[in-house]
Amino acid sequence: MAEPSEITSLDGELRDGAHHMKVRVFYEDTDFSKAVYHASYLRFMERGRTNFLRLLGTDQRALFEDTEREAPSGFAFVVRSMQIDFLKPAFMDDILDVVTQPDQVRGASITLLQRCKRDNELIVEARVRVAFVSNGKAQRIPRALRLAMGAANH
């Protein structure tokens, strides 16, 4: 209970082509089996995707501004499908690393590889296919965003 509090960045950070974010497990994330409720990992990974886009916007500002010009009313990623493996349980008070990185970046969809780790143990691994939605409709992914993702990746 008394481990010292880590200094971290509120929205995580981009490093080695991936977004890294620390998530503490709270009561709300667990269920009466004592472990983390399986759907809670989807919430953790959505926080990772949202922050990945947020930091990409700061880091690759010129490319992001091009994206915003193509989608002036704003845009978001919407999950189309996911394949998820629950490998080990996590527990109350655990600190998880949520790592998000582009896996396949195509014109119509992006597949992200997302992992929840506790130190070096892999807890959950998912491949998440997202579409780019703007103005309430799925759109072709703007070239600038594909470049920004690629730039993050190298």
Next chain:
Amino acid sequence: MAEPSEITSLDGELRDGAHHMKVRVFYEDTDFSKAVYHASYLRFMERGRTNFLRLLGTDQRALFEDTEREAPSGFAFVVRSMQIDFLKPAFMDDILDVVTQPDQVRGASITLLQRCKRDNELIVEARVRVAFVSNGKAQRIPRALRLAMGAANH
């Protein structure tokens, strides 16, 4: 585990001036303490308020149509404050009765009395003050809605 499944009404029912609704406790509602997570009761009570309004709309259709005329773009209750007592724990697989009834119906706000019970045991009791919001703004509560609430109450 093997108790026979109760026949119930999907949205609960109005009876004796109150809305009654059965809620089954699932994994998602519990936490690692083994009991129901405290914020889950707010979700149960919100389902009760939503269904109370839904059934009032069927039961008191004429009064509700008057309300809809005063709020043509739709309306909702928004919680302004609540006083809530967590009296006993509830557990996985429990069936709770969520009972919602008007407590004070005034021009600017309505206070609802909401109870979660397991058979005759009171688990949670709350007084919930809601405002009537239409068109994105708090509005005076339409007379027809106040009458519909009063009619439900007698």
Next chain:
Amino acid sequence: MAEPSEITSLDGELRDGAHHMKVRVFYEDTDFSKAVYHASYLRFMERGRTNFLRLLGTDQRALFEDTEREAPSGFAFVVRSMQIDFLKPAFMDDILDVVTQPDQVRGASITLLQRCKRDNELIVEARVRVAFVSNGKAQRIPRALRLAMGAANH
């Protein structure tokens, strides 16, 4: 808002080898995109799996008692992996049919096919591989449970 309330069975029902359960979409299930939040479907499907097991216990009582003899301290399904497709959005006040059926029943794991439908529209479809956990450990699936699942299926 004023559609009459359906009579339903609190825990859903077994029919044609599948478990069927109605779920109403509430505020808690949606997000600011206006549609149902993607992880909410995992909560709906977990309710389906829990109730499927519950009703199987009533319906196939003799086989279930054999299972309980093999797992005297209780048992549960734990999700090992899932493949999930989010095909269409669902919205506040929608009534969804959550349909759960055995897809592959093997010694070490069961794959369930789960679908969330709104009338005849398929909203979400998932294949969910679960392990049988008793006494805190994954166990071979008792023959009686495999038979009960098969019996439900025919």
Next chain:
Amino acid sequence: MAEPSEITSLDGELRDGAHHMKVRVFYEDTDFSKAVYHASYLRFMERGRTNFLRLLGTDQRALFEDTEREAPSGFAFVVRSMQIDFLKPAFMDDILDVVTQPDQVRGASITLLQRCKRDNELIVEARVRVAFVSNGKAQRIPRALRLAMGAANH
């Protein structure tokens, strides 16, 4: 979207007798009204209480070790009642300050004052009465914990 990421402490910090913690609003926290779902604030405040206890354990280690001696199987705060005011809406991407401080520390219960703020705007304010639970039962609050809370407060 592109504001630079704040450096923060994962578990918040103790300052001026209060626990301060930043919480980012994600999709999961909102509902289709576009604002934060009312029960989400209870999740934010529970994170605040959990981290307040965690940091108190680090900061006032000697007093905490006395507490742990009196409750060797571990202990937790359990919410008995709360009075909560929802003053203004918060929205997706907002950063909230969750501030937790002892209000009344008595032998049988502690009342915490908890506030969610966005810059200088007060969004939610609550008084939360918690009991000290150890070994599955409510216990008198150990003198050392009362001292640790008092020490945090000055």
